[in-house]
Amino acid sequence: MRLLVTLLLLLVPVLGVWTFWTAEENGWWMPETVTTYGPDIDFLFYLILWMVAVFFVLTEGLLVWFFFKYSKKDDSKGVFSHGNHKLELLWTVVPGILLLVIAFTQMETWAEIKYRGNLPKSEPIAHVWASQFDWRVQYPGADGEFGTWDDVESPHLFVVPSGEDVVFILHSRDVLHSFFVPEFRLKQDAVPGMAIPMWFNVNKALREEGLDPKDPDSEDKEAIRLYDLICAELCGWGHYKMAGRMEVRSREKFDEWMAEQQANVMSNDKEDQS
Amino acid sequence: MSVPPIPSEGSAAASEGLNPRAPEGQRKGLGADGTVYIEHDHHELSFLRKYIFSVDHKMIGLQFMFTGLVMLGLGGALAMAIRWQLAWPWTEVPVIGELLFPATGGAMSPEFYTMLFTMHGTIMIFFVIIPMLTGAFGNFLIPLMIGAPDMAFPRLNMIGYWAMVPGLFFAIASFFVEGGAAAAGWTAYPPLSTITTAAPGSMTGQTYWLLALTFSGVSSMAGAVNYATTVVKMRAPGMTLMRMPLTIWSLFISALLQLFALPVLTAVSIEQILDRVAGTGFFTPTNLVVNQMNPEMAGEAAGGQPLLWQHLFWFYSHPAVYIMVVPAMGMASDILATHARKPIFGYKPMAYSMMSIAGLGFIVWGHHMFASGMNPALGMTFMVSTILIALPSAIKVFNWLGTLWGARIQMTSAMLNAIAFVSLFIIGGLSGIWMAATPVDIYIHDTYIIVAHFHYVVFGGTMFAIWAGIYHWFPKMFGRIMDERLGKIHFVGSFIFANCTFYMMHQIGLAGLMRRTADPYAYEVYAHLQPLNEFISISAFCLFFWQGFFVFNFFWSIYKGQRVGRNPWKGTTLEWDAPSPPGHGNFDRELKVYHGPYEYASPLVEEDYLMQTRKVD
Ligand code: HEM
Ligand SMILES: [Cu+2]
Ligand SMILES: [Cu+2]
Numbered sequence: 001m002r003l004l005v006t007l008l009l010l011l012v013p014v015l016g017v018w019t020f021w022t023a024e025e026n027g028w029w030m031p032e033t034v035t036t037y038g039p040d041i042d043f044l045f046y047l048i049l050w051m052v053a054v055f056f057v058l059t060e061g062l063l064v065w066f067f068f069k070y071s072k073k074d075d076s077k078g079v080f081s082h083g084n085h086k087l088e089l090l091w092t093v094v095p096g097i098l099l100l101v102i103a104f105t106q107m108e109t110w111a112e113i114k115y116r117g118n119l120p121k122s123e124p125i126a127h128v129w130a131s132q133f134d135w136r137v138q139y140p141g142a143d144g145e146f147g148t149w150d151d152v153e154s155p156h157l158f159v160v161p162s163g164e165d166v167v168f169i170l171h172s173r174d175v176l177h178s179f180f181v182p183e184f185r186l187k188q189d190a191v192p193g194m195a196i197p198m199w200f201n202v203n204k205a206l207r208e209e210g211l212d213p214k215d216p217d218s219e220d221k222e223a224i225r226l227y228d229l230i231c232a233e234l235c236g237w238g239h240y241k242m243a244g245r246m247e248v249r250s251r252e253k254f255d256e257w258m259a260e261q262q263a264n265v266m267s268n269d270k271e272d273q274s
Numbered sequence: 275m276s277v278p279p280i281p282s283e284g285s286a287a288a289s290e291g292l293n294p295r296a297p298e299g300q301r302k303g304l305g306a307d308g309t310v311y312i313e314h315d316h317h318e319l320s321f322l323r324k325y326i327f328s329v330d331h332k333m334i335g336l337q338f339m340f341t342g343l344v345m346l347g348l349g350g351a352l353a354m355a356i357r358w359q360l361a362w363p364w365t366e367v368p369v370i371g372e373l374l375f376p377a378t379g380g381a382m383s384p385e386f387y388t389m390l391f392t393m394h395g396t397i398m399i400f401f402v403i404i405p406m407l408t409g410a411f412g413n414f415l416i417p418l419m420i421g422a423p424d425m426a427f428p429r430l431n432m433i434g435y436w437a438m439v440p441g442l443f444f445a446i447a448s449f450f451v452e453g454g455a456a457a458a459g460w461t462a463y464p465p466l467s468t469i470t471t472a473a474p475g476s477m478t479g480q481t482y483w484l485l486a487l488t489f490s491g492v493s494s495m496a497g498a499v500n501y502a503t504t505v506v507k508m509r510a511p512g513m514t515l516m517r518m519p520l521t522i523w524s525l526f527i528s529a530l531l532q533l534f535a536l537p538v539l540t541a542v543s544i545e546q547i548l549d550r551v552a553g554t555g556f557f558t559p560t561n562l563v564v565n566q567m568n569p570e571m572a573g574e575a576a577g578g579q580p581l582l583w584q585h586l587f588w589f590y591s592h593p594a595v596y597i598m599v600v601p602a603m604g605m606a607s608d609i610l611a612t613h614a615r616k617p618i619f620g621y622k623p624m625a626y627s628m629m630s631i632a633g634l635g636f637i638v639w640g641h642h643m644f645a646s647g648m649n650p651a652l653g654m655t656f657m658v659s660t661i662l663i664a665l666p667s668a669i670k671v672f673n674w675l676g677t678l679w680g681a682r683i684q685m686t687s688a689m690l691n692a693i694a695f696v697s698l699f700i701i702g703g704l705s706g707i708w709m710a711a712t713p714v715d716i717y718i719h720d721t722y723i724i725v726a727h728f729h730y731v732v733f734g735g736t737m738f739a740i741w742a743g744i745y746h747w748f749p750k751m752f753g754r755i756m757d758e759r760l761g762k763i764h765f766v767g768s769f770i771f772a773n774c775t776f777y778m779m780h781q782i783g784l785a786g787l788m789r790r791t792a793d794p795y796a797y798e799v800y801a802h803l804q805p806l807n808e809f810i811s812i813s814a815f816c817l818f819f820w821q822g823f824f825v826f827n828f829f830w831s832i833y834k835g836q837r838v839g840r841n842p843w844k845g846t847t848l849e850w851d852a853p854s855p856p857g858h859g860n861f862d863r864e865l866k867v868y869h870g871p872y873e874y875a876s877p878l879v880e881e882d883y884l885m886q887t888r889k890v891d
Pocket of ligand 1: 350353354356357391392394395396398399403458459460461725729732733737775788789790791792814817818
């Protein structure tokens, strides 16, 4: 029994670390990020992962060791100790400092992504409307203004240009939803009654494999990339299938698509009038 | 040693709860040194007064425990249905499928899935974990461990149990009302929960859900008033605050948490009920269009704020997650010290860290709302307070390890479960740091990492501590000991399967899968997670059925377990001074406390334990 329990306790850190170690090749890991701030989030994730891993192995290791060592049959008395002041100080101050380090390193990235004051100055490209159980994206028409007769409405598909700051406004028509694109490392609840401005900049989408990611000239300008837009907040029975699509295009391709859509709206409108 | 020796274990006097020494007249009123005695009348109580409407804290504790265990079975069964759907969506559910869903050939509907996880979470939190920790252990242990004859308000205590019963009724009955049970998650976020057309569960089920919560709140409140008063006013002479066992500290602290936080939950639940039935508009904003219908046109009020609910709900529910783990920490500490035959390492840091967890627990609720649309600057402050709250938890882990260092570990089932508590709580505690870090939380919020995290705390932590507590205090409850062999079999399987079930949820969450999803494979990118989900589900089924060993052991031992005397584990705290099981009024002699609660391996005495009541010259 003693050996069995020791083994079980030992398997926790061993298999625990092993799963994380091999997770990426098994596909049990975050998808590669494509936005400008994605790598910052990933860096913070790994920073915490490493710190946590050290404490995980240390504490679980001590637990295994102590269990194994002190569960031997022994009729003498255990150590009569009520604690140790220095040790307490040590394991209060060291984790305390590390936790503060963690806290402070997060702040900049959080502020960059979410603070209103740090929103890129560009005009919103679209209003995104969530409702049970779909996404609708509203672009301005040729007049460049929202809420006029020539607005372009795109169901389920959110087309954006790559390599530039994209600002959009998130709304909900009915209940809570959440705008989640895993590759963008972006998630924000859509709240009825609120208009929440968001931004991202997809700067890696158009880089084909084999091309040098650091060389902007090597971008394949023709590629169009699709990502899943996922609803991450419970919104009713259809929550699981409230899927949208993010389509990332180069600026030219984006403009092309936009012009096409605007022309569609125009011709539909003419048909309506005739 | 001036105190008369304790009647020897198993002696007739001990098992009948009689005091052979005290003359009849001295049993009431104040003892010489201020101990409160209540009369040890031996008039026979009717069955009704003894087992149903009992005012004895021990019986009420057992009532909470049996109710909690039955509800654990129900909540667990709901989890099994959840797991079936996640591994093999839209296929025939075994056993119950044809009965419940004849129209679809036995496959569940997505609506039903939303009810499943909502009611699983609700039942587990409000009708299993909280009643088990505070209701069962709180009731049973507080008077016994501080040397009191009963709770301060025995009648209120009885009301506390019976207030929970209508709650249970509403929770279970909600499955059978029009539209079915509540389906807005255990967090009941409006407007999904307030607009009747937004989800089938929001028709009538949600109102039942809110009533269930309100009654369970009344129950918790009655308990909390009682526990706090009892701890403050009814400690035996010599039982100073700093001589209280950590279990008592933890139960005291969670009673205070309940006292301060619960009124808020009760108030918002009533507000949500009013929104739903009386046409108020606390949480429903203006101009919604739900199912092509404008609720305002249909007569529902508007002008409210969905985020208001989130703030107020989490103002209660974050402290509540500490209510669900702090008593487990306390119990695990006592069990570790007893079966390690060693004083707890750093008693004061242990007590202070629980206090600071409780204190900080009131200023971290916003960490559930980083993605909610709350002002991001506010998110920053909630991040800092949340990261800081990891510190007292870390201190506790180190002190538990310190307790094991140089110990003489007794490999009892209670001890193994307590060690598992430490091992698994570490995982849940560490993964919490990611969630606290706002930028990282942007990615992992509402994914399966969250599900992994809180199950490590609440299943890996609290459930294992509850098992440890049952193995440990069972002799005091029933005068018999649970079978150790079955206990160990139960432990080994539970430990393996719990880890297999919950660890892999981290991986699924990292891959980005969101929680509360009825069909993970609706997204192509998650199709490759199916084998992993199957593995998790099979582990979960094994975990569930493995509990058969526990259930059998529990009931078998009540009737057939080996009889034991007062102090089978050679513990030091006061409950081991009472007969097993203690009679009405608990103690059969006057108690005076001379020592701290963890004098194991003390050099002052020959034995390796020095009871709190034993005077050493
Ligand atoms: C028998 C072992 C258990 C299994 C296999 C299990 C499984 C699950 C699963 C798979 C979910 C996620 C549902 C979803 O997001 O779609 C879940 C949710 C949840 N579980 Fe458990 N669980 C177990 C025990 C417990 C216990 C003991 C508690 C105690 C508090 C608990 C509390 C919760 C809560 C609060 C939720 C969230 C519900 C919601 O999203 O509204 N579970 N459980
Ligand atoms: Cu949704
Ligand atoms: Cu919280």
